[in-house]
Amino acid sequence: MRQGESVLQRRISLVELLDGESFTEVVKGFVELYKVGIKVFDDKGGKLADIKVGNGDFCGYVFSFPEGRRRCTSTVGRVKDGPVALSHGARLPVLESTDAPKAKGVVTVPCFTGLRYIILPILWEGDTLGRVVFGPFFPEDLGDFPPPSLTEVSEGFDAANARKFVEKVRRAPESTIARVLLHFAQLLQTLLFAGQKMFLTSQLHIEATLEQNRELEERNKKLEEMNQKLKDLDRLKSAFLATVSHELRTPLTSIIGYSEMLAEGLAGPLNGEQVDYVRTIMDKGETLLKLISSILDISQIEAGKVRLTFEPMDPFELVNSSVSSLKPQSQKKGVTLEAKLPGRHFQSTGDRDRLRQVITNLLTNAVKFTPKGGTVRVLLTELTHQPDINAQGFRIIVEDSGVGIPADQFDKIFQSFYQVDSSSTREYGGAGIGLAIVKSFVEGHGGVVRVASEMNHGSRFTVILPAIPSAQTSVSITPPVTALQAPADDRF
């Protein structure tokens, strides 16, 4: 799962800590100031900086003799790759007493020409990351120049020439050169610290970003999987409901049909009590059939299979016919059912059967939840501009004086199978899909449903519909429970 080892876990090299170009600038400045050459190597012998000053002519002259070249190469090799330790000709440097504690690991390596080098290990957190080679310089304490180790390289060696060339090499006491080197060491430590901070933080920034990315990707993947699972479940539920409803309806029709035949005496006369029983079977059968029909409706809505067909219709007729179909029910319960229509007649466009179902569902609910002696009113408004849908339209308002709906349930009542009181001992029956159907059908028309209620005083459902649903003559309606939006197709 991890993306490999963090930069914090590994050893950092000198090259990573120092910015090559600006480091060379710093070294150049130092060399120009003190007139002593500086070479910087990492622990593998890789060169980070090499600034020479003054010794070119002299070393070139020595190098022109084969034996001089051999000895020179050997010295340079010693200085660059040999141990930064008191061996192979290296010795402790000559130091001012105050510098001694700071000069840990510093060694002096004499050159066969009489010149000298001082080498400083680059220490970092207890590691040696490389070395700084300072020199060559001409030590003030040097006796005769040129020494025999130089003159013996060739019979043709010209001492006067050598003296002339060596004039350009920095001449100073060894302790002075050592002090300059220690200053450089201090500067280098500061550069290394700044470099380390920069390097580690930038690397860690990248690592943290990658890590965050990985985390997000993982989370996205999980969410996608969950989303897919939910969609599958939802589809499964709709398919199940449709099948079950269909399978229930067929035998139920037979039950009702045969009961009807029995009640009408087709199979021989029944006595009064028997007729009552059979009529009860028929009544309950009808109730069950209605329930199954609405379950089938909602499952088809949820499966996206319902299409609304828009045609000219008469809202007055719509309201009147819905009211008259509910009259028997309200009378039986002792609930007054009133309709109020506007003075001026108007026409609109919509799916008449679906809208009748909307009003019938609302009225059925209103009667169901209103106690005996209460009133249910349905009101049709005039055709005016409706700000809620920003179109010319009308409202159908269904009001009751029933038990009311708690305000925190307003959204939930429109979900399929939701009941405000879902306890097993609840007072009011039903499957909880009437309002889900209402919402789907109204929204399919480009309208909205609003609910207002006060507990124990009643509820008001307002259906706001456009006079003409926008553009199409028919529309597939989407499930009332907001489904998760599928992402738009990729453009590139």
Add this chain to the structure above:
Amino acid sequence: MGRAVSEGWSDQPRPSKSVTNRWFDGTLFDVQLNHAQRELTVKIVYYGPGLSGKTTNLQMIHQRTQPDVRGRLLTVETHDDRTLFFDLLPVFFNTASGFKVKVKLFTVPGQVIHNATRRIVLQGADAVAFIADSRRSASPENNSYWKNLNENMRENGLDPAHVPIVIQFNKRDLPDTRSDAEIEEARKKGKEPVVGAIAIRGVGVLETLFAVLQSAYRSLDARAGLSKNIQLGEREFLTQVFQNIDTSGTELEKVFPPRVKAP
């Protein structure tokens, strides 16, 4: 507070355990023990909620440690002094047998949003110092970061059985701090050593460091056989570190008499 110290030494090389070279998830554990370079790196991570005092712990250790055995304290913080990535304080020494030992003390950023960085810094930790705020009101924060630590350890393949944790109850001087009895209660809830502290005044800081280094050593010794393989005993390991730290005024003073006062 001094419990961690009074536990004493296990100087004798203990009977070598059979070292299982795998974590519980089957991956190989990587003790940073490099025989070729003769080098051992011990990584200690200071973990805990934001503003619980992780950086303060490191600053106190830095102040009291001889400059020649430690690096500079690397901190990367935001303008309002919150740790942005991590703090790092390296301490190093050579053992009598010539092994180089580097102890790297890290802190993680405490702010919730930096979880990815926390997880990266925690990688390969040998022991963890969990810095908790002792105020009663901070308990939910402590708990949530404790959970976060365990999650990130799991994500990094660190087995809590092999990576010891030491708990520091910091800010003992503040009002609403838990009582000694309550801290004792908290100690009993788990097996982790518990140290009380007022890091800002240096109280309990070195004691915590001692406890976490001791735990780290014991865990590494059990896994990689430090005493057997590189002849580094617990006493030497701890002495090499603490002889270079100014222990004056702390519980450790008797065990590691300060040679030089910190500058």
